[in-house]
Structure formats: C-alpha cells, structure tokens
Amino acid sequence: MINGNKVTLIPATLDDRRNVYEWCFHSEVTKWHAGPPHFPNVDIPTYEEFCEDYMDYFFTDEEPEKGRGFIITHDDEPVGFISYTAYHLKPRKSELDIWMNREAFCGKGFGTDAITSLMKFMGSTMGIREFIMRPSVKNSRAISSYNKAGFEESDAVPEDYLLAEYVQVYGDGDYGEGESVLLVRQEGELAQ
Numbered sequence: 001m002i003n004g005n006k007v008t009l010i011p012a013t014l015d016d017r018r019n020v021y022e023w024c025f026h027s028e029v030t031k032w033h034a035g036p037p038h039f040p041n042v043d044i045p046t047y048e049e050f051c052e053d054y055m056d057y058f059f060t061d062e063e064p065e066k067g068r069g070f071i072i073t074h075d076d077e078p079v080g081f082i083s084y085t086a087y088h089l090k091p092r093k094s095e096l097d098i099w100m101n102r103e104a105f106c107g108k109g110f111g112t113d114a115i116t117s118l119m120k121f122m123g124s125t126m127g128i129r130e131f132i133m134r135p136s137v138k139n140s141r142a143i144s145s146y147n148k149a150g151f152e153e154s155d156a157v158p159e160d161y162l163l164a165e166y167v168q169v170y171g172d173g174d175y176g177e178g179e180s181v182l183l184v185r186q187e188g189e190l191a192q
Contacts, residue, residue, distance in 0.1 A: 002070065004117035007110050009070035009082065014059045016071055020081045021050045023101035032139055033099070039136065042175060058083055064126075072098075072114045079105040082114045084122060088166040092129040094122060106141070115149040119185065129187040132161060134173040134180045143181060151183035 002009040012020065025034060025044045035044045045053070057063040069083035080100035089095060096115060100106050122128040133151055135142040158171035173180025 002117050002121045004113040006074060006108075006113040007079070007117065008073045009114060009117060009121075010073055011061065012059045012069040012071050012081065012083075014056065016069075017051065017054065017059050018047065019078075019101075020054070020069065020071075021047050023081060024099050025050065027101060028103050029100055029106065032141060033136060038138060039175070042136075054083070070114075070118065072100075072110060074105070074108075074110055079110050080114070082111075082118055084118065084128075086128070088163060088170055089132075089161055090163060092127060093132065093161055094126075094128045094130075095132045095134070097133070109148075111145045112148045115146065119149075119187070123187040130161070131185045131187075133183045135183070136175045137179055137181045143183070146183050149185070151185045154182045154184040156182060156184065 001011075024030065030044070031038055033039065034042045054069065055067075058067050058069040061068070066087040067083060067085040069081060071078050072080040072082055078101060080098065082096065082098040084094045084096050086094045096118065098111055098114060100111060119128075119131050122131075131151070132154075133146050135146065137143075158167045162170055173182070
C-alpha cells in the first residue's frame, strides 16, 4: 500500500482486472482517451486485447521490474487505476498510465496525488530516476493534471528512452505520430 495526501494506492489483483478494463474503456471517462467521437482512430480494445497489454504481472507481484498496477482509493472507495511499465524502457526509467473510474472523481486532485505518490515510492524503492507519460495532444485535462504533478513537455525522441527493440513498436505512442505528447519528470524533482 502506498499512502498519498488524498489517496491510497492498493496493489491491484487479477480479480480487479475486469473492473479496471471497464473503467478505462466502457465508462463515462472513456471519451477522454479512446473511441469516437474524439478518438475515432483509437479503437476500444476487447477485454482479451486489454489482457494482452495489461498482462498478469500488472495484477500480481510476479515481475515488478516489468510493471505493476494499483487501485487508487479515496476514503476506502475505488476512484481509479494507475500503473507503471518499464520492460520497454532504458534503465532507471518508467512510464506511468492512469485513469479515473468516473467523472465525479476527475478534477479533485486524486490523479495528481496518485502520480506523485507512486513516483516517490518508485524513486526510493526501485531507483527509478525518470518518469514519462504520453497522453493524446487532445487530452488537455490529462496534460494539465500531469503538469501539476511536475511533468513537462519534452522534445526527446523515442531512441532517448525506449530500448532499441521497442522503438518501432512504441515510438509513436498510443495515438500515432504527432498525436501523442511526451511528458517527462526527473526523480530529482520529486523533492520539490
């Protein structure tokens, strides 16, 4: 468990995976990152496709060096999901992803607190020194939240942070060339 100022991050289990999928791709917050009308070129994955991306280790403690997911709670109520992924990145780097499960939990600072709490934990326990997030350029609400967590837009190229074998696969981000923004925060900034 990771305690923040507003939220607590509880390691997600395999029993949580279906809910996490529904929150992301079949809820009122889906419109901010996938599917029509704002993202007609970003298909809503099936649950099976989601499981291929969010493998078992995101919901177990079997391979924490590759990635892990957490349920974000506020007052013991689930409000969202946050994860880190590192298998595709150069050493001491990690990519974060986050979504809330309802509109009512957006704009309350829960996401910002979850992000900063997870980064502090990973910096101190895993030696991660650089964090990246790659939202859609259209998702101004997410970008604003990530900026509040200390992320700044970077002009780094995929070869700067991805392992060579993943540049072709992940270099354009989830939204395609020119549609994803690269946001970066260095671990040394976490004390600020």
